[in-house]
Amino acid sequence: MIKKSLFLVSFAFWGAGVYAQEEVQAQPANDFLNSIGMNSAISARGETITETMKCADYLGFRWIRSGKPDGIQVRMVHLKNMYEKYGVRFNYLMSANGDQLDAYLESAKELIETVSPDAFLGFEGCNEPNNWGIKYQGEYGAGKYGNESAGPHSYKPLARYMRDLYAKAKADPILKNYPVWSSTDTGAAWENVGLHFLEIPEDAEGVDPEFPAGTKYADYACCHNYFSGVSARTNNQTWRASDPCGTTGNTLYANFGVTWRDKYKGYSNEELMNLPRVCTETGTTIDGLQVTEEYQGLTYLSCYLAQFKRGWKYTAMYILRDRTDEGGNQTFGFYSGDYKPRLAAHYLHNMTTILDDDRSIENPGTLAYTISPLPETTHDLLLQKNDGTMMLVIWSEKYARGSQPDEVTVTFGETMKKINVYNPAQYETNDPQIGERPVQTYENVSSIPLSMLDHPYIIEINPVETSVAETPTQDQTLFSCLNNPVSDVLSVKIGQPLSELAIFDLAGKCVLHWNNMQEGYHDLDVTAIRQGSYIVRATSQNETVESLYFIKQQ
Secondary structure (H helix, E strand, O other), rough: OHHHHHHHHOOOOOEEEOOOOEEEEEHHHHHHHHEEEEEEOOOOOOHHHHHHHHHHHEEEEEEEEOOOOOHOOOHHHHHHHHHHHOOOOOEEEEEOOOHHHHHHHHHHOOOOOHHHHHEEEEOOOOOOOHHHHEEEOEEEEEOOOOOOOOOOOOOOOHHHHHHHHHHHHHHOOOOOOOEEOOOOHHOOOOOOOOOOOOOOOOOOOOOOOOOOOEEEEEEEEEEEHHHHOOOOOOHHHHHHHHHOOOOOOOHHHHHHEEEOOOOOOOOOOHHHHHHEEEOOOOOOOOOOOOOOOOHHHHHHHHHHHHHHHHHOOOEOOOOOOOOOOOOOOOOOOOOOOOEOHHHHHHHHHHHHHHOOOOOOOOOOEEEEEEEEEOOOOOEEEEEEEEOOOOEEEEEEEOOOOOOOEEEEEEEEEEEEEEEEEEEOOOOOOOEOHHHEEEEEEEEEEEEEEEEEEEEEEEEEEEEOOOOOOOOOOOOOEEEEEOOOOEEEEEEEOOOEEEEEEEEEEEEEEEEEEEEEEEOOHHHHHHHOOOOOEEEOOOOOOOOOEEEEEEEEOO
C-alpha cells in the first residue's frame, strides 16, 4: 500500500563514530519498491478487478505486466482505479499479431492522457516468440502462431516488428519519452538478425544485411530469467539467476551475451553489467516436495532483492494469482485460484510494509558497516527512506537441504542510538502482524549478531519517529516551514518563543542554528548548506521539541 508522506518528525541522532568502516552508498527504498511487479490479467482470465485491487492493497506491488486493455477485456477504467488508489503502474506487452501495432501505440497514449503520464512504464516486445511466434505484414515468424504449425519460421518478421515498433514509438511526441523493452528469449533465435542487441553495433558479427549497424530494437533488455531454471533447493538460487553474466539458466548472458541456441556473440561481460535490463517473468511452482509453500515464499523475497541488487530495474513475478484457464501453471501464484493467500503473499506484505515509502530520496546517504564473516550465500542491500532512515536488508540463500545457519556480526562505523531488526518471513494465523514487528531492538550499540540461513532481515537504523497533529493550532505547533522545497531562504512561522532552531543533515550533524527566536515570521539564510534533504529542529523554552523534514533545491 502506498501511504502519504508525513513531514512532522522527531529526529534520532547518530552517536560518535568509533569504527573505521567502509562507507556504503544507499539506494532509495522507494526505487526498490517501484521495482516490484506482477503478472496479472487484472479482470480477465477468471481474475476480477475487485480481488486484484485487494491484492495490490495487501502486497504493495507497484506495477503490473499487462496488455492493451480491450485486447484482454480489461477496461481502461480498471487501470485508472488501480493507479489512483494504489499507485500501480503498467507496461504493455505487445501483441503477437503485428497488425495491432498501431492500436497498441494509441492505447498507450490513451493511458498516458486519461490516467497519468506516470501510469505507463513502457512497451515490451513479443512474449517468448520462440514458443508463441508472431505474424507481421502477412508473414509468420519465429515459433508457432495461433493454430499454425510450429516453426522454424524466419526471425526476420520479428526483427522487422521490433524495428518498426521502436521507430514509431520514438517518432511520437508523447510516446518518445517511454522506453521500449526487447522481446524475451532472444537467445533462442535460429537466425542472426541482431535481436541480441538493443542497437546493432558496427562490429556485430554475422548479422543479416537487412538489419545494418544502427538498427534499433529496444532501450532495455527484457528477460525471463526464471530462478526455477537454476534447479530447486540449491544455494544462491535467485542470486545466480539474477547474475548478468551467469551461464546457468535463461540469464541475461544467455540472451544478450552469447545466445544459448546458436551462440551468436552479443555484449561482453563488462557491457552486460551496465546493460539496462528488466525481468517480466520469474517464479516457481509448488510441488510439495522440493518446492514447498514456505520455500516459494522465501525465494520470492530473495528474488526481488537479488534482482534489484544486481541491476534489474523492474522484476515481475509470475504470477499474482494462479491461472485457472490453462494447465501446468497452477501454484505459481501468491494467491490460489480462489484468491487464498499463500505464505509468499504474507511475506511480501511484511517486507513492503516495513520498507513502506512513497518518494525517492534525492540524495541518498552512505552508511559504514561490515558483515563478518561474509559467507558466499549472504547478501546485503542498503536502502534509505525519504525521511532519512537507513534500512539495511541482509539475506541468506542457504536453500540446500540440511544447511546450517551462519552466525555473522554486523559492525557499524559508529554507535547507533536505536536499531530495530525485522524478519518479514513470518506469519501466524492467530497473529497476522507478527512479521511487521521487530524481532529484536537494540539501543546504543555498534554491532549486532545475526543467524543467517534462508530468509532476510531488515535492519532499521536510528528510525525517524513520525507523528502528525490532527488539527495543529498556533498554540500546539512550535513552528512551520512556509516554503518546501526551499532554495537559499527558508521561511518559517514560529508559534512560540524558541530557545533554539537548528538544521541537521540526515546523518545527524548540525549544519546551522539560531538562538532565542521569537514568535512570528522569519526568513532564514540557508545559502551555507548544499542541495539535499535536511531536518529542522525547534526547541521551545520549556524544552518541547518538534522537527520538520525539508529539501533544499538549487
